[in-house]
Amino acid sequence: MVxxxxxxxxxTWSTHFIAMLGYDPGLGVGYDPFLTLVxxxxxxxxxxxxxxxxxxxxxxxxxxxxxxxxxxxxxGMHFTGMxxxxxxxxxxxxxxxxxxxxxxxxxxxxxxLLVFTRDLTRHPAAVAAILLTGGxxxxxxxxxxxxxxxxxxxxxxxxxxxxRGALAIGIAVVMLAVFAFCVxxxxxxxxxxVNQALxxxxxxxxxSEERLARALDAGSDGLWDWNIATGETWFSDRWFTxxxxxxxxxxxxIGTWQRLVHPEDMPRAQENLAAHFEGRSPAxxxxxxxxxxxxxxxxxxxxxxxxxxxxxxxxxxxxxxxIDIAARKAVESQVAxxxxxxxxxxxxxxxxxHELLDGALAEVARAGGRCAVxxxxxxxxxxVNDTLGHLAGDKLLKQIAERLxxxxxxxxxxxxxxxxxxxxxxxxxxxxxxxxxxxxxxxAAVGEPVxxxxxxxxxxxxxAPDHGLDEELLFRRADLALYRAKAEGRNxxxxxxxxxxEAEAGRRDIGRELRRAxxxxxxxxxxxxxxxxxxxxxxxxxxxxxxxxxxxGSIPPSTFIPLAEETGTIVTLGEWVLRxxxxxxxxxxxxxKIAVNLSPRQFQQEDLPDLILGILTExxxxxxxxxxxxxxxxxxxDMSRALSLIRRLKALGISIxxxxxxxxxxxxxxxQAFPFDKIKIDRSFVGQVGSxxxxxxxxxxxxxxxxxxxxxxxxxxxxxxxxRDFLIAEACDELQGYFFGRPQPIExxxxxxxxxxxxxxxxxxxxxEAALPPLERVA
Amino acid sequence: xxxxxxCLTVEHKAWVxxxxxxxxxxxxxxxxxxLGQARQSREWxxxx
Numbered sequence: 006m007v008x009x010x011x012x013x014x015x016x017t018w019s020t021h022f023i024a025m026l027g028y029d030p031g032l033g034v035g036y037d038p039f040l041t042l043v044x045x046x047x048x049x050x051x052x053x054x055x056x057x058x059x060x061x062x063x064x065x066x067x068x069x070x071x072x073x074x075x076x077x078x079x080x081g082m083h084f085t086g087m088x089x090x091x092x093x094x095x096x097x098x099x100x101x102x103x104x105x106x107x108x109x110x111x112x113x114x115x116x117x118l119l120v121f122t123r124d125l126t127r128h129p130a131a132v133a134a135i136l137l138t139g140g141x142x143x144x145x146x147x148x149x150x151x152x153x154x155x156x157x158x159x160x161x162x163x164x165x166x167x168x169r170g171a172l173a174i175g176i177a178v179v180m181l182a183v184f185a186f187c188v189x190x191x192x193x194x195x196x197x198x199v200n201q202a203l204x205x206x207x208x209x210x211x212x213s214e215e216r217l218a219r220a221l222d223a224g225s226d227g228l229w230d231w232n233i234a235t236g237e238t239w240f241s242d243r244w245f246t247x248x249x250x251x252x253x254x255x256x257x258x259i260g261t262w263q264r265l266v267h268p269e270d271m272p273r274a275q276e277n278l279a280a281h282f283e284g285r286s287p288a289x290x291x292x293x294x295x296x297x298x299x300x301x302x303x304x305x306x307x308x309x310x311x312x313x314x315x316x317x318x319x320x321x322x323x324x325x326x327x328i329d330i331a332a333r334k335a336v337e338s339q340v341a342x343x344x345x346x347x348x349x350x351x352x353x354x355x356x357x358x359h360e361l362l363d364g365a366l367a368e369v370a371r372a373g374g375r376c377a378v379x380x381x382x383x384x385x386x387x388x389v390n391d392t393l394g395h396l397a398g399d400k401l402l403k404q405i406a407e408r409l410x411x412x413x414x415x416x417x418x419x420x421x422x423x424x425x426x427x428x429x430x431x432x433x434x435x436x437x438x439x440x441x442x443x444x445x446x447x448x449a450a451v452g453e454p455v456x457x458x459x460x461x462x463x464x465x466x467x468x469a470p471d472h473g474l475d476e477e478l479l480f481r482r483a484d485l486a487l488y489r490a491k492a493e494g495r496n497x498x499x500x501x502x503x504x505x506x507e508a509e510a511g512r513r514d515i516g517r518e519l520r521r522a523x524x525x526x527x528x529x530x531x532x533x534x535x536x537x538x539x540x541x542x543x544x545x546x547x548x549x550x551x552x553x554x555x556x557x558g559s560i561p562p563s564t565f566i567p568l569a570e571e572t573g574t575i576v577t578l579g580e581w582v583l584r585x586x587x588x589x590x591x592x593x594x595x596x597x598k599i600a601v602n603l604s605p606r607q608f609q610q611e612d613l614p615d616l617i618l619g620i621l622t623e624x625x626x627x628x629x630x631x632x633x634x635x636x637x638x639x640x641x642x643d644m645s646r647a648l649s650l651i652r653r654l655k656a657l658g659i660s661i662x663x664x665x666x667x668x669x670x671x672x673x674x675x676x677q678a679f680p681f682d683k684i685k686i687d688r689s690f691v692g693q694v695g696s697x698x699x700x701x702x703x704x705x706x707x708x709x710x711x712x713x714x715x716x717x718x719x720x721x722x723x724x725x726x727x728x729r730d731f732l733i734a735e736a737c738d739e740l741q742g743y744f745f746g747r748p749q750p751i752e753x754x755x756x757x758x759x760x761x762x763x764x765x766x767x768x769x770x771x772x773x774e775a776a777l778p779p780l781e782r783v784a
Numbered sequence: 785x786x787x788x789x790x791c792l793t794v795e796h797k798a799w800v801x802x803x804x805x806x807x808x809x810x811x812x813x814x815x816x817x818x819l820g821q822a823r824q825s826r827e828w829x830x831x832x
Binding site for chain 1: 787788789790791792795796797798799800801803804805807808809810811812813814815816817818819820821822
């Protein structure tokens with residue numbers, strides 16, 4: 006503002022006196038130095054006062070007042086300056102013109118300030134400057150026009166006055182001073198603005214630094230700043246406390262960090278650093294361990310970025326953080342352990358075991374030697390689960406796992422593959438004798454009594470490279486050996502033999518041919534009669550499937566039924582049996598019953614009732630003539646579901662018989678809960694009633710049980726007259742067995758199913774008569 | 785007004801008029817530029 010006042014005042018003064026330099030009234034002109042200087046002071050003072058007033062308020066009276074003051078200042082400067090003009094004469098003033106000059110000057114001055122302060126135009130400063138220029142010019146030139154120089158011969162020449170040259174120099178000096186002052190003013194203004202901006206930025210920066218410091222104090226990150234050229238490294242206080250040290254406990258040098266990094270992690274950290282230094286990675290990042298004060302290792306995530314490079318792009322300085330990731334690492338470790346170990350027993354799981362086996366096989370392939378895989382499977386473990394509950398089963402598995410773990414060497418590995426399946430990897434080039442000893446030791450260990458039940462185990466072994474170097478092959482062969490161990494007697498072990506592969510291949514062939522036989526009608530149904538014990542009357546037949554292979558000859562059901570169960574073909578086979586039996590029975594003239602076995606796999610079919618209903622509808626057989634035989638195994642798989650299924654079948658009018666009673670769980674609860682129509686006593690008891698008092702007691706008990714529960718009892722496997730007589734004496738309802746007829750094609754029973762002799766078996770059953778004592782009718 | 789024109793054309797040298805007008809305009813331009821700067825600053829009312 007002061008600069009503006011000086012610029013205006015000096016400008017006005019300079020304008021006046023430049024004009025005066027060119028003023029020549031024809032008398033010779035000189036200037037009084039004092040008054041000339043006074044006029045300069047008047048101009049400066051008036052301008053400064055006017056602008057000071059203008060700056061105090063933006064209101065109209067103030068603006069106008071400022072304009073008047075400025076105009077009066079210009080006029081004052083003009084007339085003071087004119088009073089200092091020395092001529093040989095005097096000035097005669099036209100007062101009206103003087104008044105007009107002052108009025109016009111003030112008006113234009115006021116207008117310029119109004120335009121400037123009110124922003125009345127698009128460029129208020131430029132327009133205001135023109136108006137003010139006009140005001141000053143009008144005031145000067147009109148006022149000069151109002152002055153008339155009147156010569157006065159008596160007046161002296163202005164010898165001692167300031168001459169034109171001095172005035173010109175003075176004006177030049179003033180103008181230079183004005184411009185210099187203006188430049189200085191502008192520069193000062195610029196500096197002031199820069200300072201203002203810097204102050205604002207400084208304030209923002211301080212606030213930012215404060216926030217950062219607080220965030221760092223509150224955060225868990227340790228900071229570091231490494232001068233790569235000198236090795237000097239700054240560590241934050243948090244960095245020290247992160248590792249359990251007091252702040253500043255170490256020298257501020259990169260060597261500190263290098264000493265604390267875990268030796269195993271150092272190569273990786275250095276490689277990652279080098280990658281970032283060379284520009285191969287945008288930032289340095291590495292998870293590594295650092296030595297803590299307590300001697301342990303703490304996991305940190307190191308992150309950093311080069312913040313300064315030299316002209317050759319070599320790093321000079323890198324700044325980063327160390328973040329405590331111990332908790333995350335612990336969780337990861339736990340997750341990794343869970344991913345590789347069995348949750349129940351803590352043993353290695355299947356995935357990890359395969360990794361170990363891969364490693365062992367690679368080692369065998371590389372360095373020679375041998376390793377072995379032992380597959381273990383607990384016998385009848387399911388029975389423990391079913392009868393004692395899953396908690397008992399879990400407890401048993403834990404005990405078995407612990408025993409296995411303690412029986413193997415540290416270089417070996419034991420895994421739980423799932424359920425009651427275990428596998429052991431034996432390394433260290435084991436001999437066959439050693440493996441025999443290990444297998445025997447494991448069997449003995451598992452066989453020791455446990456809290457819930459005694460347990461037996463079977464072991465199958467395969468050895469690499471003798472039995473292959475492929476993991477899958479080795480496992481499959483160990484499994485084959487395990488199956489052989491199970492087949493040849495419980496609580497034993499078998500080492501894989503190439504013959505097992507051949508047998509397995511044979512089984513696969515049989516399975517394939519069985520599917521073809523089902524599709525192409527290569528199977529037959531044989532029927533075995535069931536008779537009323539008291540009368541010998543044939544009540545019905547049990548349908549039994551038979552397979553005569555074109556080249557292999559007759560294949561017993563005991564061979565192909567388990568195979569069909571294993572491969573799932575049993576569902577198709579069972580459906581074929583059911584459909585064929587129903588179709589056959591529907592053609593019989595006598596409405597005898599037909600009994601069909603259902604496998605456990607079939608029993609798991611959701612649509613079984615619909616399937617049976619469809620077959621009955623399709624064949625036209627009355628549901629009352631169909632009897633479905635199921636085993637306890639099928640029921641125990643899912644008891645609630647089985648109960649629902651049986652109820653739905655019974656609702657259709659179909660009879661349900663429990664097959665092979667006495668050989669499985671023989672659960673009385675099952676008998677109570679399930680609405681069976683019949684119980685079939687297993688042939689193993691019936692066959693011994695004459696020789697084993699215990700078997701006789703069991704049969705008698707079951708018969709009494711059926712009688713008291715109101716459930717009919719069928720005795721299977723009746724082969725002799727003594728057995729028949731015993732069963733009749735014990736009031737057994739129905740009998741079935743070779744004594745009454747072997748399973749044969751239905752044609753052999755044509756007279757029974759189509760004739761009037763349904764109440765008695767034919768005496769001319771050649772095979773039966775040949776194999777069994779003569780058939781006796783019971784009246 | 786006549787006297788003013790006579791003064792300008794007869795009593796003043798011709799080169800003086802435009803020069804003084806230019807000097808006047810320049811100083812006024814500077815004045816209002818500085819006033820503008822002062823007006824924009826926070827200290828407009830404080831400084832004066």
